[in-house]
Amino acid sequence: xxxxxxxxxxxxxxxxxxxxxxxxxxxxxxxxxxxxxxxxxxxxxxxxxxxxxxxxxxxxxxxxxxxxxxxxxxxxxxxxxxxxxxxxxxxxxxxxxxxxxxxxxxxxxxxxxxxxxxxxxxxxxxxxxxxxxxxxxxxxxxxxxxxxxxxxxxxxxxxxxxxxxxxxxxxxxxxxxxxxxxxxxxxxxxxxxxxxxxxxxxxxxxxxxxxxxxxxxxxxxxxxxxxxxxxxxxxxxxxxxxxxxxxxxxxxxxxxxxxxxxxxxxxxxxxxxxxxxxxxx
Numbered sequence: 001x002x003x004x005x006x007x008x009x010x011x012x013x014x015x016x017x018x019x020x021x022x023x024x025x026x027x028x029x030x031x032x033x034x035x036x037x038x039x040x041x042x043x044x045x046x047x048x049x050x051x052x053x054x055x056x057x058x059x060x061x062x063x064x065x066x067x068x069x070x071x072x073x074x075x076x077x078x079x080x081x082x083x084x085x086x087x088x089x090x091x092x093x094x095x096x097x098x099x100x101x102x103x104x105x106x107x108x109x110x111x112x113x114x115x116x117x118x119x120x121x122x123x124x125x126x127x128x129x130x131x132x133x134x135x136x137x138x139x140x141x142x143x144x145x146x147x148x149x150x151x152x153x154x155x156x157x158x159x160x161x162x163x164x165x166x167x168x169x170x171x172x173x174x175x176x177x178x179x180x181x182x183x184x185x186x187x188x189x190x191x192x193x194x195x196x197x198x199x200x201x202x203x204x205x206x207x208x209x210x211x212x213x214x215x216x217x218x219x220x221x222x223x224x225x226x227x228x229x230x231x232x233x234x235x236x237x238x239x240x241x242x243x244x245x246x247x248x249x250x251x252x253x254x255x256x257x258x259x260x261x262x263x264x265x266x267x268x269x270x271x272x273x274x275x276x277x278x279x280x281x
Contacts, residue, residue, distance in 0.1 A: 001051040002027070002052075003026050003050065003053075004045060004048050004050040004052070004054070005027070005029065005053075006036055006055050006083060008027075008028025011149065011150070011156070011184045013056050016056070018185075019185075019189055030057065037078055037082065038082070045082075050087070050092040051092055053087050053095070054095045055079075058079075059072055059076055059126075063241040063242045065123035065126060066121055066241035066242035066243075069125070072122045072123055073125070073126045073129065077126045077129035080134060081130075083096075084136075087137075087141075093142075093200070094134060095194075096131065097146065098127050098143055098144065099127045099145060100145055100179060100248040100250050101119070101127065101248060102117040102118075102127060102145065103117055105248045109247070110180075110249040112253050113203060113204055114202075117131075120243050121243050121244070142195075142203065145204050146180075146250075147182055147250055148179045148216075149182045150183065157181075157216065157220075158220050158273065161217045161220045165224070165228045166226070169228055170229050171217060171230040173233060174212065174232075174237070175212040175213070175233070177235055178212050178247045180209070180250055181216050181270065182205075182207040183263075183270070186264060190263055199259060203254055203255045204254070204255070205261070207265065207269055208252070208266065209265050220270070
């Protein structure tokens with residue numbers, strides 16, 4: 001296949017290139033050369049003659065999105081609209097990378113693919129609007145929701161935990177925000193498997209198991225060999241521009257049950273991250 005990946009320089013884009021590049025022609029697009037929020041880029045995408053576009057580009061600064069909702073909507077909703085229009089004109093399938101934050105986190109257990117989204121912050125609203133555009137404009141699409149993604153060699157939650165631990169000698173993380181730490185190489189492999197099936201639809205692809213921010217940070221500190229105290233905190237203790245879903249964990253049910261596509265536990269994936277020579281420790 002001829003596969004175009006937006007957000008190609010991002011943590012998922014680079015992993016997708018590694019996984020897909022040996023079997024498909026992969027074209028990576030990203031800012032500043034390609035800005036999918038511009039309608040003029042629709043023809044640019046069409047002229048690559050894609051069989052599939054993986055739309056991984058997004059504005060993921062959730063607090064920034066809360067401070068500037070219009071920019072969030074332009075980037076995540078209208079940008080997705082343009083990509084979907086390009087796929088429509090090119091007769092290409094599309095895979096849209098979405099987020100666990102389309103749910104409000106009040107269910108109290110992991111969300112299934114068929115649960116009704118309900119957003120509580122501008123980032124989530126803009127990503128859900130992107131989902132709507134994909135569903136409205138295309139017949140052949142995958143919507144892949146994921147959560148708490150991280151990759152080697154990039155600034156991420158892990159590198160921030162380690163940096164703060166070394167700088168301050170103590171940590172405090174919330175135990176009432178729940179999600180699924182997801183290793184980008186595992187997600188990329190799962191997406192590659194999904195593409196081979198041509199089973200279009202909505203999927204949750206996340207690291208197996210759930211964790212609070214506290215659980216995740218405590219495991220990071222342990223694997224990093226840092227002897228620093230870490231205390232439990234609550235979301236209410238921190239003032240943020242955005243409101244995260246308190247229990248935003250996803251259940252990878254459809255892909256695992258119908259297609260046999262599973263991601264390993266978040267603990268095993270995190271161990272591999274620390275075993276990597278480019279883990280930014």
